[in-house]
Amino acid sequence: MEASLGAELLKLRKRRAVWSLVGAAVALLLVIGYALPYARYLLTGDPAVLGRALPDRLAVTAVDGDVRYVGVLAFVLGVLSAGGEYGWTTLRTALVQRPSRTSVLAGKVVALGVVNLVLVLAMFAAGAAAAALVAAAVPSGAPWPPPAGLTRGIASGWLILQMWTVLGALAGIALRGVAVPVGLGAAWLAGVETLLPALAHGPLAGLRPLRDALPGANAGALVAALGRPAAGGERAALVVTAYLVAAVALGVVLLRRRDVT
Amino acid sequence: MLVQTHDLTKRYGGVPAVDRVAFGVRAGEVFGVLGAPGAGKTTTLRLLLGLTRPTSGTARVAGRPPGHPDGLARIGALIGAPAFYPYLSGRDNLRVLARYARIPHGQVDAALAAAGLTGRAREPYAGYPRAARQRLGLAAALLKDAELLVLDEPGAGLDAAGLAELRDLLRGLAAGGRAVLLTGRVRGELERACDRAAVLDGGRIVGEVAGDGG
Numbered sequence: 509m510e511a512s513l514g515a516e517l518l519k520l521r522k523r524r525a526v527w528s529l530v531g532a533a534v535a536l537l538l539v540i541g542y543a544l545p546y547a548r549y550l551l552t553g554d555p556a557v558l559g560r561a562l563p564d565r566l567a568v569t570a571v572d573g574d575v576r577y578v579g580v581l582a583f584v585l586g587v588l589s590a591g592g593e594y595g596w597t598t599l600r601t602a603l604v605q606r607p608s609r610t611s612v613l614a615g616k617v618v619a620l621g622v623v624n625l626v627l628v629l630a631m632f633a634a635g636a637a638a639a640a641l642v643a644a645a646v647p648s649g650a651p652w653p654p655p656a657g658l659t660r661g662i663a664s665g666w667l668i669l670q671m672w673t674v675l676g677a678l679a680g681i682a683l684r685g686v687a688v689p690v691g692l693g694a695a696w697l698a699g700v701e702t703l704l705p706a707l708a709h710g711p712l713a714g715l716r717p718l719r720d721a722l723p724g725a726n727a728g729a730l731v732a733a734l735g736r737p738a739a740g741g742e743r744a745a746l747v748v749t750a751y752l753v754a755a756v757a758l759g760v761v762l763l764r765r766r767d768v769t
Numbered sequence: 770m771l772v773q774t775h776d777l778t779k780r781y782g783g784v785p786a787v788d789r790v791a792f793g794v795r796a797g798e799v800f801g802v803l804g805a806p807g808a809g810k811t812t813t814l815r816l817l818l819g820l821t822r823p824t825s826g827t828a829r830v831a832g833r834p835p836g837h838p839d840g841l842a843r844i845g846a847l848i849g850a851p852a853f854y855p856y857l858s859g860r861d862n863l864r865v866l867a868r869y870a871r872i873p874h875g876q877v878d879a880a881l882a883a884a885g886l887t888g889r890a891r892e893p894y895a896g897y898p899r900a901a902r903q904r905l906g907l908a909a910a911l912l913k914d915a916e917l918l919v920l921d922e923p924g925a926g927l928d929a930a931g932l933a934e935l936r937d938l939l940r941g942l943a944a945g946g947r948a949v950l951l952t953g954r955v956r957g958e959l960e961r962a963c964d965r966a967a968v969l970d971g972g973r974i975v976g977e978v979a980g981d982g983g
Contacts, residue, residue: 515868522857597852601909604818604846604919605869606838612869767821 512607512615520589520619529585530627533578534634540577541569542638546645555646562650563639567661568735570628570635574668575727578631580697582624582669586676587689589616590759594684600768609763613681617674617756624669628662661734667745668727671752675723678755681762697724723751770829771796771917771948772817777826779812779972786812788972789826796916799939799949801959801966801980809972810952811849814921817950818846831917842870845915847923851906855895859886859905862894866909876912884908885934899926907935918942920951924959936962 520526545561560569574582590613593599602612643650653661679689701724708715719725726747733741772794779787787809794800802810815821817828819836833840853862863877881890884904889897897905903926910918923939924932939949939962953959955968963980 511868511871515865518861518865518868519854519857522861523854524856596854597849598854600815600820600848601852601866602869603820603836604841604844604848605866605913606841606871607869608838767815769815769820 509611509614512611513618516615516619520623525588529581533581533627534630536577537573537631538634538638546642561642562648563643563652564650566635566639567653567657570632571661571665571731574665575731579672582672583676583693584690586673587680587686589620590677591680591686591689595686610760613759613763620673621670624666624673628665664730667748671748674752674755678759681759772830772950774828775826777816777828778824779816780824785972790974792967794948794950796948797943797946798964799943799962801963802952802969803955803966804969808969810969811921814848814919843916844919845910845913846919847906847910848921851902853894858891858893860890866912870913872913880908880912883911903927917948922952932958
């Protein structure tokens with residue numbers, strides 16, 4: 509697996525699209541998490557609207573986007589990494605070198621985990637810098653979160669991003685390409701993950717068990733638990749982990765069983 | 770024998786792409802699988818490398834079943850049109866393959882030199898003309914110090930000088946004790962490099978020819 513990991517890390521490190529996605533995620537965090545609340549504060553003069561932009565909420569704010577917009581970017585990262593091998597037909601070039609199909613996928617999953625760790629750390633660093641600026645501009649006396657809270661936030665953010673990325677990789681493998689999985693992923697996140705909770709909350713209460721099993725709903729519950737430690741974060745973490753493990757297992761089965769053209 | 774097949778068959782929806790193919794390739798020889806497009810040449814090579822599973826029949830390649838990592842470690846291969854990462858340079862593409870193959874990076878520059886690509890090594894693959902892409906495919910096959918080279922249409926895209934260079938390279942490899950299994954057209958430029966060849970038509974071996982071995 510180490511050999512495949514080295515190859516995958518080299519491919520990801522040299523791919524401009526990967527770092528564009530990381531940059532886009534950090535930019536979205538800064539705009540949505542900090543610039544917009546601060547602009548609202550400047551317009552209204554009400555310090556309460558700053559809310560999550562203050563230092564004490566760093567762990568939640570830096571991870572909150574992972575449920576939706578950064579989650580979409582993480583999904584695309586997975587699709588690009590795995591589906592691109594089919595689009596360029598490079599999978600066969602890799603497989604005839606030596607590695608087993610399982611080790612190729614294992615190397616890919618671990619390498620994507622490294623990229624996601626870099627992404628989460630970048631988001632926390634950017635979020636901390638932005639929160640420090642907001643705190644300097646509008647003194648509130650809000651404390652910084654304790655190290656344990658930051659660690660929990662980083663771990664939760666990584667787990668959520670890795671789940672979306674591996675689901676994206678699975679879609680790339682299952683559909684053997686990039687364009688269709690990206691379209692389906694966007695439709696899933698924008699449609700099912702948004703529509704089903706709205707319906708379950710309103711007229712179709714019978715859909716609640718289904719809603720509670722969605723990856724996005726559990727990612728959201730995990731983030732919510734960062735702000736309220738007794739809010740059932742363990743169950744959400746288990747479900748997110750289960751999606752991650754199931755996606756890897758299904759990817760291995762598909763990769764091992766199907767012919768490579 | 771570095772390659773031995775017995776009644777190797779691959780069917781797609783009941784239609785045979787490769788039909789009970791049997792041949793062997795020894796160390797020190799260049800063996801050709803020749804035929805028109807669609808004859809089943811590439812599918813045969815895919816079966817031997819474990820990319821495609823046979824419907825029936827068996828094969829042993831480099832002493833192992835097709836696709837076994839220990840067997841693949843002894844094989845250098847170019848299958849179909851060369852396929853590389855377009856955003857990477859030729860050199861970085863080979864570095865990726867060297868990592869997969871667990872071989873020292875020092876062999877990357879040697880393989881690029883053997884394929885005549887040293888001058889383009891740092892250019893992105895996306896900008897390579899067809900002949901340079903083919904040469905990078907050959908460099909990838911030469912990356913390992915392989916006992917068996919499996920080359921699918923290795924002369925595609927090469928000009929007359931490149932083909933002559935390739936023939937010399939293949940004969941040199943065979944003279945050094947390596948086995949070369951290649952595909953090409955009947956009466957194509959590379960048939961002259963073969964010691965023996967099987968002619969494939971409709972997935973079946975319909976004849977054997979003795980090449981002039983260079």
